[in-house]
Each structure stands twice: as C-alpha cells, then as structure tokens.
Amino acid sequence: MYWLSRHRLQLLTVLVMVTGTVLCAVAAGHYAWRRALGTESAQVQRQLQLYGQGLQQRIDRFGTLPQVMALDPDLLHALQVPPSPAERQRLNLKLQRANQVTRTSTLTLVGRDGVAVAASNWDQPTSNVGEDYSYRPYYQQALAHGRGRFYGIGMTTGVPGYFMSEAILDADSQRIGVIVIKIELSALEQEWLNSPDVVLTSDNHDVVFLANRDAWRYRLLRPLGAEERNEMRAARQYADRSLQPLRVRTEDVLADGGRMVRLLDPPLPQAMLWQTLALPDEDWSLHLLHDASAATSAGRGAAVAGAAAWLALGFLVLFVQQRRRLSKHRQRSRRELETLLKQHAQELRTAQDGLLEAATDADVGLSRSLEHLPQGVVVIDKEQRLVAWNSRYLELFRFPAGLVRVGRPIEELFRFNARRGLLGPGPIDEAIERRLTHLRSGRPHMRESEKDDGTVLEIRGNPLPDGGFVTSYADITSYKNAARELRSLADALEHRVAERTQDLDEARREAEQANRYKTRFVASAVHDLLQPLNAARMFVSVLRGKLSDPAQQQTSDHIDAALAAQDAILNSLLDISRLESGSLQVRVRAFALSPLLETLAREFGIAAQSRGLQLDWVDTHAVVVSDEALLRRILQNFLSNALRYTPRGRVLIGCRRTGDQLRIEVHDQGPGIPESLQGEIFEEFRRLNDGVEQERGAGLGLAIVERIGRLLGHRISLRSTLGKGSVFAVSVALGRADEVIAPPAAPVIATEPSDDSPLRQCRVWSIDDDPHVCAATRALLERWGCHVELADGPQGALEIASALNVPQLLLLDVRMGQWHGPDLYEALCTLWQARPPVILVTAERDDALKAHAAENGWGFLLKPVRPPALRALMTQLLLRHRG
Template sequence: MLLCMFAASRIALQTSLHDESQSVQRQLTLHAQAMLQRVDRYRTLPEVLALDNQLKDALTHPLSAAEVDKLNRKLEQANGASRASTLTLIDKGGRALAASNWRDSHTNVGEDYSFRPYVTQALSHGSGRFYGIGMTTGLPGYFLSQAIRADDGSVLGLIAIKILLQELEGEWLQSPDIVLASDEHGVIFLSNRDEWRYRLLQPLSAKDQQEVQDTHQYADQTLQPLSYRLNQTAEGRGVLASFSQPQLADPVLWLRMDLPESRWQLHLLHDISHNQSTSHWAAIAAGGLWLAAALLVLYIRQRQRLAALRQRSRKELETVLHQHAQELRTAQDGIVQAAKQAETGLSRSLQHLPQGVVVVDPQLRLVAWNSRYIELFRYPPELMRVGQPIETLIRHNAKRGLLGKGDVDQAIQRRLEHLRSGSPHLHESAKGDGTVLEIRGNPLPDGGFVTSYADITSYKNTARELRNLADTLEQRIAERTHDLAQAKQEAERANRYKTRFVASAVHDLLQPLNAARIFTSLLPAYLQDDAGRLLAQRVDKSLASQDAILTSLLDISRMESGQLEVHVRDFTISSLLEVVHNNFALQAEHEGLSLRCIPSQLVVRSDEALLRRILQNFVSNAIRYSHKGRIVVGCRREHRPNGDHVRIEVHDQGPGIPPALQKEIFEEFRRLDEGHADDRGTGLGLAIVERLGKLLGHEIGLRSTLGKGSIFWVSVPLGNAAAVAPTLQEPSPSTRSDSPLQGAAIWYVEDDPPTRDATCALLQRWGCKVLLAANAPEALAHAQPGNAPQLVLLDVHLGQLYGPDVYAQLCDRWGQQPPVILLTAEGDSTLRRQAAERGWGFLAKPVRPPALRALMSQTFLRGREGGNQ
C-alpha cells in the first residue's frame, strides 16, 4: 500500500507540475510582451530627435541662455507628447546642455554624464541603452540614447530618453505570483515585492563590482544576496526552489525567460502548494483503492462463511424470536404482579426507567410507581401508599395550581373519566417552574391504567433555540442579500464610469494623434534620402498601430455602453466579399500570400458594416500570422432548427493555434508570437469580433490544427432575396473630374493648433485655397455676407462650443449654406445619423488623408451635379 501511495504521489506531482509549468510559462510570456511593448513605445523617439536640425546646430557652438531656454522648452514639449520621464541633450563631452525637466529643482541641465554607459555607447557605437538610478533625480529608469551626427558623419553629441518602469511594477502587483527582472550582472532591479528588489542572484565578480561602482548604476543601494536552494527540475522549463532570504514558507516553481536586445532576464516564482495538495490526495486515493481491494477479498470470504452458517442459525433465531414475543406479552402482567407484591408500592422493575411511572387498578387506586414519579411532582410520603385513590393525588396537584385555571372539580372529573374510559393519550404539560412534561397513558389488558411522565424541558429549549437561530439566519441572509444588491449597483456604476472614462480618454488621445498622422503623411515629400523615408514609414506604422489600439478601445467602450447602433437588413453577400478582397489583396500579395474570395449570390440578414468589420479582422489576422500559402474566404450553407444559415469561413495555412489558447485569443490584448515581426497586432481584434458576434446574435467559431492552419467562421441567418433591390453602380469620382480639389476655397475651423497646421499643409498640397484656418470665435468674427467658402471643414468639439451650432451661426452671417464636413474623435452614431439626414459629410479622427480627399472630392462633385440639374 505504501509503495502504491508513493508511486501515485510522484506521478500526480510530476503531471500537475508539467501542466502548471506550461500555464506559468504563458503568463511569463505575457509579462515579457508587456515589458517589451512599454520600451518599444519610446524606441523611435531618440532616433527622430537625432535628425532634428535645431539640436544638431546646438551642438556645434557655445549656447547662449536664450538658446538653452529654447532647447529646454522644445524637449519639454516633445517629452509631454510622448509621456517619457526625461529627455536630455548631451554634448560629446558628456555634459547635459538641455533637458525636459529644466523646471524641476533636480534638473539635468549642466550635469556631467560622461561616466554613464549609455553616453559612451552612443558616442562610440551610435546608440546605447542602460538601466540605473538617476544621479540627479534619484529615480530608477531605463535610458535609451542615440548619437547626433553632422553631415559628414562625425558625432556631435547625443539625445537620451529616460523611461520609468514603476508603472510596470504596479501592473505586476495584480499577479499572485512573484515577478522579478534582473540585469546582465544578476541584480534584481524590478519586482512586485519590495523586499526582493536590489538582490543578487549570484555573487558579483570583481569586474562586475567595479563596473557597477564606476557607472553608479544603483547609486547608494545595498545589493544583498538572494539565498535559495534548487530542489529539482520540474517537468517543462522550470525548477523547484526554496528561498530562505527573503523567506518563503513553501517551495515555489521558478521560471526564467531571456528578454531580447537587453541581456535581461524575467523571473516568475509560482506557488505550488495546491500541486502538493493534489499529490497528497492522489496518494490517499491510491491507498484507499488498495485497501478497498483487500476489503473486497475479505468480504467475499466472509460471505462464504456466512452462507455456511445461515441454515444452522435459522432455527435458533426462530426460537429466540418466539421467546422474545412471549416475554413481551407477559411484561405488563409482570409489572402489575410486582406492584401488588410490593409492600410500599415502589416497584423494583420500574426503578431503572428515566420516566416517572404510575400504575392504577380498575378502581383507579394506586398499584405501583417509581421514585422518578415522586421527584417530578414532589408528593408528600403520606400520600404514596398502595390502594390510595388517584383522585387524591390529582386533587393535591390542583391545590398547587398544576391543573391550570378554571373549575377545579370539572378538571378532576375530566381526568378521572378519561382513565375509566381506557383511551390511550399523549400530550404535553408545562409546570409553573418551566418544566415541560410529556404525558403518555395506555390501558392495561385486565383493566387499570399505566401513565408515564417524561421530562422534555431540554428538548423544548433546544427546539426554541433552533427556531431563534433559524430566524437569526433568515435575517442575516436578508441583510447579506441587501448588501449584495448594493454591491452590484456600485459595480454597475463603476462600470459605467469606466466606460465614460475610456471614451473621454480615447477622444483626448486621438486629437494629437490625428495631427501626428497628417504630419507623417507629408514627410515623404520633404525627405530626399532613403533612410529618412524609411524612418518616416516606421513612425507612420507606429502611429497607425497606436491608432488601431485607440480605435479598438473606443469600439469596445461603445459596445459596452450600448451606444453602438445596429442596422439589420437583407443584402447580398457578394458585395461584402468584393470589398474584403479589394481591401486586402495588395497587402496579402506584399506578404507573399494569395487571397481568394469565392463569389456567392446568397442573401443574408445582418448589419453590413459590422459584419464587414468581423470579416476584415479574420482576414487581417490570417495575413498577419501566415508566412506562406493562400487564404480563402468562402460561404457554406447550413441547416439549423432555428432556420437556414450561411457560415462565412476564412481559411489560412498558418502555424495553427494550440487547443489551450483557442479560447484565450478572444480576450483583450491576447495575441500569439507567430506574427510578422513588423506587424504583431494589437490583441484587440478578436475581442471586438466576439463582442460584435454577441451584439448581432451571430455565432463565432474556430477550428485549428497545429502546423496546418486555422478556420475562423461566423454564422449569419439567410435573408429574403425578394427584399433586396437591384442597385446601379455609380461612376467613380475619378471618371467625372480629374482634379475637383484644384483651387477650391475652404474654411477650416479647429481649436487644436497642431491639427490645424497639419491639415492646412495637407490641403495646400492638394491644391486647395485655405482662406481661413482658425478657432470658432475667430471664424465667427471673420464671417461676413458674401465671403462664404466652397467647403467648410468643421471640428465638432470646439472648446465650450458645439460644431453644428457654430455652423448655423456662420450660415446666418454668410446668408448661404456651403457644404460642410464634420470632423470628430468620437464615433457618435446619433451625430453620424443627423449628419447623413442633413447631407453633411462625416469623418472620424484620426483622419486618414485618402479618406478625407475622397470625401471632399465626392462633396464637390455632388455639388456640381446639383448645380447642373
């Protein structure tokens, strides 16, 4: 049994640790991705600032106080847009010329940083990176540096950015595990537990100690050793370890992961107490099974012995039962006989009973009793004698008030008549001192009556306490139900506040992002070298990725708050498949893939825009995670109890998705590592797909095989073909006019200066005449009869003013209503519908230049057609 228990315990522990190791490894991968994303967010900022001509010029000559102030303000503005900690301009001697924290008491300006590795690395290799505690601010951070070169290639100085990672530690606090990050020396510099920070995984060599001291990497922090013992290697990638300093009560599962490009390691210490508990239960179960088998064998043998004895014992059992029945029949006769033979009336046969017992003959005279009967009623000795009428005892009790209120004689006669009738009875009676008696009476075969009195006071008290406890529990349940209802209301209010906060935050973030994207769209026209264009493309991709994340967050917020309207109608699916093919064919070809959309004339019932969003996410993911082969989009009819449906499927030949991750990928910020290096996705696409499926009532599904590919599908109900009206294809704007924007007079009303400047530059590049670009008060002051433009570009939120109200005032002053296009960072469906009803254009920020140009061209061409008619 012990061997069986030991083997089961070891097998269960190894199996549990293997599964646990895989789960913890995925968690560690998510922490690593979050850490790399935080660093990647600021990676390109030093590269962009290194190309700035103003910074280059500042490193070529001594700076005046005015020039230093101007540089400080420039770096402060750049730092405010990127949310970095500090931006510092350093000359090739290591002295800080300007910094974004010039207003702080601990400013970097004038400090010597020549001993810092990120300075020496940038001066010698062009770029550098270093983690340490700031000598000026005393705050730890991650430093990224980029050399600033002259036109001849010589190094003039460098620009450095310091990134704070304390927010990352705050996110780690939500994990029940211990999360650590160590540098190349084995020093733990990040942790979600304070006592683990600045500890050594192994002793520092003399060279490493000297390097840490020379660079002042950890300032005055004392680096204490980490005391641990490795117990064994677990199944998977982890090891079991016990820690004594800092002390952990139980062994933990220790997993490590190397972070690329940094020589850092990420560690995760996971509690395995439940795995050990599983091992113990497995041992107990194995021992129980072994014992059950042994007991089964013994039981079978016992059954065999019992079968041999059954026949022999049957006659003996019948004899015993006959004797027992005879004894029961004569028991009452024996009690009466024993009472008659007793001189005092006390029966030895009744003395062992816990109840008080009294026996009367047919003439209702005392025959026998026990001492418990005398104790219960406290009768005087002179009353207790054989032959005493029972009426004397009842009358004695009546004088003491034991018969209750009312006529005493009637109560006595009622009890005597009941005894004479010989009817059995059972009832309860409460005495004045609180004692409760259960009175049970039965007639004797030859006449007379036997009555027993049992004290059930404790039973009654217990029952009363149980009733009180039940009432108390019901009251507590009601209170807890009320508390839960209040907690639910508070949670719902918090969820509504969170939704409003996300929508507001995304709106504020989209404003500067809109200007940045428009500026980057203009950069290629001003850059002559390939390196500059490549850098501009990288910046645009980074902004596009940020745009996708914010747009996705806004969509999720709108869906959670119920602001996303659904317009369900019948339409042919062929047009939807054609749009998907046109949007992604070139992208797939660029990635070396073949995209094919199989035509279909089926009619479905859904919201066309939202269904197109689902398919676009499926196809985009297929392109992102497939490295070769083809992608096929097709339809398959299916019969269901609730009606016929069409299942639209997207097939790819990617790496496939493990079964354990097929549910997790539909969660927010969950993504796989197999995507293209420059397009890893935001991790929100499939989360939006799942929410859109629930909103439309469409089932979303996935089938995947590792190494062969995946199939994502959405099931849509069939529609009514007769309800779909044939549509005539309108000629494209390009066939009507070659350049409808050339020389067009435009007013642009926007309260955000960067966005206004970027959009004006874009409009002028298209050949438009921007007659006015100002905020709402300036536009109202400039509007006069007769100076109305051909088109008005109008922001919806103009400080305290509302865009459509400002447009109405402008039209009153012009005396006419020129076409207008509304621009907003909020995807308000109500405003979009109102704009469509009034014939206004509508674009959501960040505005994409191709979309703006197409809508403006369409507006001008529609105006010309209206004039011709």
C-alpha cells in the first residue's frame, strides 16, 4: 500500500499516455484506411470501365460483319438450292478468304435444318461442314429473332469463342438459314496478364469464362439452379468443363458498391477489393479484384502518426511540469552548494599543504607518476638540472648508481654518454653544446638514434611551461627491424611483379603472333578451298548449258546449290577471320533505309513464296548512319534464319524509333528459342535442331552478325517466346536527310550473249596457277563464243607473250605462288607493249586490292565466280574499252 500511494501519480500518468495513444492510433488509422480505400475503389472503377470499353470495342468491331455477310447472294443461293460439290467448294473458299480478311476465328453458313453447309475451316480436321448446330442458342435466336449472341466452347474445334449470328432472308423475308461468325477473346486475356489485378468476365449465369489467371476460369460466382444447369447442358455451352464454385467471404461493403473480400478458393493471402461492372449489351459482368494492401499500409501509417502526435503532446506537458520542478530544485541546490563549497575550500587548503610536503620528499627519489610509462622519461628544470625520471630511463642508458640524482646538471649525463660513444662521432664538446643549446631554445624535437648494440631509440623532447624540458626515449628496435623486413619483402615483390609483367607481355606477343598466323592460315586455307570450288561452279555452268533433259538440269541445279552453300560457309569463315583480325574496312555514312529494306523484301520475298510463307515489310523515311553493306549482311542473316525456322505463317521486317536510335526488327512465327540458348546461338557453329532439315545452315550467320554489330557499335538484341516466335533486332544511329550521299549507279547486268555480243570471237587470256580452274574457265568462255588463246599459269603466259598476240581481255588470278597478279600484269604489258583490259579474279577479300583495281579501271571478282557476274563484267569492260 505504501508503494502504491508513493507511485500513484506516475501510474496515473502512464495509464493516460497509453490509453490516449491507443485511441488516437485506432481513430487515425481507421479514418485513413477508409479514405485510402475510397480513393482506390474509384481508381479501380475507372480501370474496370477501360477494360469494359476494350472488350466491347473488340466485339463491336465484328458486329456488322454477320449483317453484311447475310446479304451475299452466293450464300442465299446456296441455302435456296442445294449446292453441287464444286459450288460447295467455291463457297468454302469464299468463306475462307473472308475469314482471312476479317481475321475472325471461323465463318460458318448453317442451313434451315441447323446443319453447316459451308465453313471457312473446311480444310481443317476440325471442320464445321456437315455438323448439326440446331441445339446452339445463337442458331435458335437468329431463326427466332433475326440475330443471336452466345459465348461457349466450340464442339467441333474445342476452342472457346463468342458466336454472333444473323438470319439470311429470302425474297419473301423468310429466314432460310444463318451465317455465324466466331471470334476468340483469348487475346484479351493475354492483354490482361500485364495487370497485377485479377480481371474476370462472367455470363448471365455468373459463370466466369474469361480470366487473366487460369485458376479462376470456369468458376461459379453463385450456385446454379436446376433449370440453369439443364439450359447450359442442352446448349453444351461449356462442353465437358468442370464448373467449380468460387469460395469467397465478404468482410466489408463500401458506399460505392465495392466489397472487401477474402478469397478462400482459389486462395489469396491478402484481402482484395472487388468491383463489378455490368455489360448490358452482352448480358455479362466484368469483375476486377484489386490488392488493397496499400490502403492498409496507409491506415497503419496514420495510426503510427496519431500515436506519435499524442505521445508528443503528452511528453510536452510532462516536459513543462518537469521544468517547473527543476527550477525549484535548483534554488534549493544552490543554497546547499554554497555550504559545501565552504567546507571543500577548507579541505583543499589542508590537501595543498600535504602536497607541498610530498613534493619536498620526492626530490630525493624517483617520480612514481612516471613509472607506468613504457618509455624512458627524464625531466629538467630551466637551469638544465634533473628534476624527475623513471626506472626505464636508467635501464636504457645503464647509468651507474649515484650518478642520477635530483639537481645534477644534465650536461654531466651528456658527457658520461659521450665518453661511451653514445653521442656519435666528432668532438665531444661540440656535441654536448649542441644539445644544451637546443634545450635552452625551448623548441620541441624528435629524432632517432642507434646504439652500438643495435638498439634504436626514438627521442622526443617538449618544453615545459616554467622553462624546463621533458625528454622521452622509446625503444623502437623491433619496429625498425620489421620495417626493414617489409622493405626487403616489398623489393622482392616488386621484382616478382616485374618478372610476371614481362612474362605476360611475352605471352601477349605470342598470342598476337599466333592470331596473325591463324588469320593468315585461314585466309590461305579458304583461298586454296575456293580454287577447286570456283572450277566446279564453272564446270556446272558449262554442263547445264549442254543438258536438255529437265531432270538432268534439275540435278545440275542441285549441284550448283550445294556448291553455293559450300561457298557461303567458306565466305563466312573468311569474314569471321577478317573481323577478328581487324582487317575489315568500314565505310560509315548516312543513307536512306527504305531502298535497302525494299531490296531485301524483294529478294527474300521470292524465297518466302517458294516455302509457302508471307514476307511483309513496313516502309520508312528514316535516315541511318552505318556501313550499308555490313548492315545488309546483318539483316540478310536475320531474314535467312527467320525463313529457315518458320514452318508456316509470316515474317515481318520493320523499324521502331527509340530516342536517337532506330531499331530494325525481324519478326518470325517460328518455334521460339529457349532462354538458356539465347546467348549461345551467337557462337560459331551453334544451330538449333528445329529448322527446316534440308536447309540447316552452318551456324556462322549469327556469329558474323554479333561481330559486325560489335565492329559498328550497333546493339544486337533478341527476344523470343516459345511456341510463338522470335524477334531479332539491330539498333542503328539516326541521321539527317541532308547528310545523305547518292549511291553510285548500279552496273548493267548483261544477258546471254547474242550474235552481236562483244564476247563473240573475243580473244581472251585466262591466267591461273590451278589447272582445273584454267580448264573450267576455257570451257565456259568457249561456250560464250570467246576465242581462248591461253588458259595456263604465269610461266606459260610469260613464255608466249609478245606484241603479236595481245589479247582483247585478260582474266588474271592474284595469288599464284611467287607471282602477284598486278605485278605479273605489268610484266606482260611490257612484253605486249599494250595494256588490255583486265579482270582480277581472286579469293582474297582485300579492300585495298579492290580499291587499287577501281583506281586503275580494272574489273574485280571474288571466287568462286558466278558465271552471270563474270559475263556481265566482261561485256561492260569490252564496251568501255571500245568506247
């Protein structure tokens, strides 16, 4: 009882503070939660209206289609007169074309008896043709009222969709059949996937048939009656789908009709805000479940703020009361302190007398206050006489007994140490005087001194306020030894680092040299491989001209295609070698992108049609800054892969602006690329296994794309979805239209030589160190009517060359053993005393050599040579030379 009476005021204060804090927290939290919940509910209603508009617009887009189709005379005729098989087929094709244009799911013509007469999916295994749909509500509604609407699962296709029907009237306005369109709304569910909320659509039976989460689809929002179940069973609306109930518990109802609910099945961990929007045109309801944890968080924050405000107010009141009490305590304490001070003053005078006596006694011995220090310490007064020291000072200098005492001049200790050699070399008097002068100056100092036994002392001196001096002596021998060892270790590490750096430089030089050897080896190997390939393609061209049997010509085409594929692989290897060695020259300039896209679309469009695919492209007015030839290589590889891995559907190439960049994209509808393989496909010889088997590449295209993109500074990107397709893209800098330089005119491609062609009876020399290439070139040129005077190596050409047999045209290889093509040409021109036109035919992709040929007006072709290109270039050079 005594304790309670004593602390009654404190307990009452704590009770008021706790009770007020709880009440303020609850009131503020509830108010803020309600306010935030109302704001979120209004936002959810707006979002729900947007979803409803999107759903209604998708349906309205096809709303007039059944009415238009019902006016088609062909459909009316097919219902009036049973169509023949040919007429039925034409009708199926017409519905199929209309379906492709309108992009619906299916179009079906149903007769008066409810049996489908024709359908757009006539060629599918799940064709509607011949099926009985008389039990479907959309059919019954159309015959009864002229039109019908119904959502359900297709009994033939098994795909859910929204059916819209329109009755077809004869001349007497009698309903003799129905045209039905089906649109799939699954795309809406895909769009709703981007929403963090749960979006549902239910029919007039409160069955959820659209949802952005699979677990919510085909759920019952309320129990169904027996009549409703019979109606749905007769219409087979949801086929064999199991309709599970949606278990939900309502916790609160808002003023605007929204509800706070707790989902039990399918379960959700948090309470949800449920809003519903009616769609009267379709007799549907659109629902949106929103996570209301933000409102709960706002309520918690407001509760904390309310509690903090109450506590702050309470503490302010307590603080004011405490200040008043403290003011009274100070006045009382001041009086008590005055009394204590008088007592302490007397005690201090008594203690001072004792200290004076103790100081007098200390003059004859060591200073106890300095004994705890690890350094040796000595104190002198302004007369340079000893005042105090510690035992460590005596140990360091090993003074004899009786030498160190109070009042002895410090000069005597200096002189004693000097006789032992502790003051260093030189005259003793000068060393002593130098130290005494420093002590008289009163300046602080620090230095190191090493004794004969290797001990290193750190000496620090500081003046005292009364003119004396205190000096400390610290033994730092171990520290100095460790520093010397660290310095030695650092020198050793520095030496090892220098050795390793030298080894790394040597390894880098060896790696660079090996890379140069590899590049030269690849170039030489590709050159040697292209020689027989060049000869083979020429022989095939000659052979095809002599074949009349179509089967044999087709075999010849297959051989040429195989050689072309081998040519592409070798060229890709050579391109990779040039990109890695840095020898590929880049010509970056501003140019209009539209002509490049149009050319690619035209070239690859033919290949797409041959595979049954559709290649679309989107025109652009953009100007980009890049190397046009290398950018073409990137897009060609993208398109080639897209056609190779798209079994059916379409391929699209187009552009998107992203800031100061233009992203050129190629979309396909292939099988997609797993995320685990998206990084590997840009490596050499990496291929996926789901392309067209007979057209699988070597796995070098994307490796070249990645290196070209890195060389040009273009970002290569990929996004892919399994089962839907992939998008390859390259980002290029945008340019200005005034920076565009017109490209040179394209050379004229010559046709097959006619009787008056410049190639007829043209005297041609072909110089190559490969006999097979010489033989193939001779056969090809003679087929074109040329007179081949020489088809041999460099030595044979030099032996017969003279002013009497100057050719009209020279085909010249570049690398021929010790001979270089341009050097051999100069030697032959000296023997001919003339300079006939020349075409350099080489496997070396050397930009400098190509530029040299252009400066001199020479032709330039890369091996393996395509006969049409060689024929065109020969015709062009002969016409130019004659002119």
